[in-house]
Amino acid sequence: MTLVDSEIESFNKTCQKKEVKEFNDFLNSIRPYLDRLHKSWSEIDKGITTESLKELNCSLNDMIKIVLDFYSNLDKDLYNTLINILNDEKTKKDYQEVSPNNKWRINYTKYEPDGTLCIGLRPQNNLYGLASVCHEFAHLLSRFGQDSTNSKSDLFPEVESMFLEKVFIEYLYNINFITEEERKTYFRFYKSSVNDKLQEIFYENDILNYLNGNSLTNENLKVLEEMIAKSPKAKDFYRRLSFMQNDVHSAWYFIYVLGEVISELLFEEYRKEPQKTVAKFKEYLGHTADIDPQTMLKDLTNKSLEEAIETYLEINKE
Numbered sequence: 001m002t003l004v005d006s007e008i009e010s011f012n013k014t015c016q017k018k019e020v021k022e023f024n025d026f027l028n029s030i031r032p033y034l035d036r037l038h039k040s041w042s043e044i045d046k047g048i049t050t051e052s053l054k055e056l057n058c059s060l061n062d063m064i065k066i067v068l069d070f071y072s073n074l075d076k077d078l079y080n081t082l083i084n085i086l087n088d089e090k091t092k093k094d095y096q097e098v099s100p101n102n103k104w105r106i107n108y109t110k111y112e113p114d115g116t117l118c119i120g121l122r123p124q125n126n127l128y129g130l131a132s133v134c135h136e137f138a139h140l141l142s143r144f145g146q147d148s149t150n151s152k153s154d155l156f157p158e159v160e161s162m163f164l165e166k167v168f169i170e171y172l173y174n175i176n177f178i179t180e181e182e183r184k185t186y187f188r189f190y191k192s193s194v195n196d197k198l199q200e201i202f203y204e205n206d207i208l209n210y211l212n213g214n215s216l217t218n219e220n221l222k223v224l225e226e227m228i229a230k231s232p233k234a235k236d237f238y239r240r241l242s243f244m245q246n247d248v249h250s251a252w253y254f255i256y257v258l259g260e261v262i263s264e265l266l267f268e269e270y271r272k273e274p275q276k277t278v279a280k281f282k283e284y285l286g287h288t289a290d291i292d293p294q295t296m297l298k299d300l301t302n303k304s305l306e307e308a309i310e311t312y313l314e315i316n317k318e
């Protein structure tokens with residue numbers, strides 16, 4: 001692999017940003033815990049593909065109806081708020097009919113520059129597609145009442161959506177819409193997709209650690225290349241290295257890793273005390289200000305990051 005001078009320059013510019021360095025130091029401090037998560041997810045990852053998921057024969061309207069039934073069953077306040085948002089003529093709906101060709105997770109919920117709340121749904125015809133409708137509706141609840149200038153941190157709404165998605169799958173199982181096996185497969189698939197994001201974090205972490213604060217040059221690029229070539233996933237490593245010319249994505253990917261941990265702990269609590277957990281969750285939806293991940297963890301689970309990962313691994317052991 002060769003990089004021209006301008007590529008090396010932008011790579012170095014990106015990697016030497018203060019926030020990139022700080023985040024990488026943070027990753028190093030919890031890397032042993034992340035390694036254990038990766039190991040646990042890799043064990044359930046084997047042989048799981050989109051084809052393993054339950055196929056559905058639903059229109060988009062059917063999916064929306066199933067999801068709204070879930071919210072109505074879960075909590076009347078949440079349901080009414082959701083209906084108000086969806087019926088509000090200012091809410092922009094960018095819907096596409098269910099299709100096997102719809103790509104993963106290009107559903108979205110966002111504020112447009114003019115302040116319009118916009119939801120995009122284009123689910124695949126399977127359980128993941130159905131769950132993504134529930135996920136985006138949770139984002140609507142989470143984003144509602146805020147504007148683009150006073151929005152939550154990205155972690156915040158992601159935890160909310162990931163939690164409600166888990167409760168939704170449990171609900172589908174309880175109403176016999178899916179079997180125990182289908183539920184299990186779903187969660188395996190889900191964790192494997194989070195594991196992919198963790199793998200990307202590791203690539204960036206390894207590259208930054210190799211450089212250890214130094215700039216990338218054509219000389220150390222050669223050494224890095226030799227190191228990369230030994231990796232079983234050399235191609236992915238190269239891909240990540242070239243992406244890093246434009247941006248470092250670890251912090252963004254980390255939202256989903258931490259989101260999975262926090263939402264699972266919350267879900268575990270929900271299984272024992274559903275009403276109490278939903279009440280706590282609703283109260284949390286009301287937060288509008290940005291909040292750092294450690295505080296959020298303490299608020300929701302009363303645990304440090306290390307304790308949370310430890311508990312997560314314990315729950316998922318079997």
Ligand SMILES: [Zn+2]
Pocket residue numbers: 135139157158161
């Ligand atoms: Zn989301």
